[in-house]
Amino acid sequence: MSRADATADGDEITLLAETFRLLGDPTRLRILIACLGGPMAVGAIAEAVGASQTLVSHHLRLLRAARLVRGEKQARHVLYALTDAHVSQMLRDMIDHAREDDHEPAAPMPQPEGMTR
Amino acid sequence: MSRADATADGDEITLLAETFRLLGDPTRLRILIACLGGPMAVGAIAEAVGASQTLVSHHLRLLRAARLVRGEKQARHVLYALTDAHVSQMLRDMIDHAREDDHEPAAPMPQPEGMTR
């Protein structure tokens, strides 16, 4: 029925873009990648990504709102983890993708003309 | 050796974030999704996504620089298409992901306490 017809409507695109936008910040990306190793406390994340704890807290709020991470209070700490396997899976995929992309496919196609700028 | 250890270094993260950032703009996302159906001319894309041709051209330049799309000059038109199957595959995945995410998992886990804000 409504199977992926490749044409997402307005609301879907907005939602998608918002998710991508959050992933588009280096600090947030580092935070998420740090969480790939398992639940972490805010302070630990801050130290791991080399950012102030305040900053990490701010970003975590956004990531929480987008359901990319989930925080669980444990004793004095709040442990954050990726919401589901979907997120972590996609992160790993993109990391791999970026890595092979880094190998420069040896420009298999010389831009038409005057396109390379 | 350098197997995906989940911890991407600085440069990789910067590259990744940059890619995500480009995907994080609704207009660019629409452009890419429009290209999912096959190569399209700039004017056609502009009409499809409801944006000025100038704007689309600007975005296409960025998407080209990130190797997300590729332009091929054909007669008077320049046909743009997604660079490789990797990109299109990931786009489709994310669209699907966003769709099921939209179904609201019925809050399977009541936030610890005072986290929901």
Place this chain on the structure above:
DNA sequence: AAAATGCGTGAACACGTGTTCATGTATCGA
């Protein structure tokens, strides 16, 4: 040649947004 079409480029502006500073609120230890 002249006009029209298709596309790219540069400058300029308005706005969003990432970051920091300062402060507030629980929770744990002495």
Place this chain on the structure above:
DNA sequence: TCGATACATGAACACGTGTTCACGCATTTT
């Protein structure tokens, strides 16, 4: 109780960035 730790929050600022406007360059058509 007092202090310290761990985290969240609000205000304010600086900067990047998406968009538009105006223009330039090829190519095609008449």
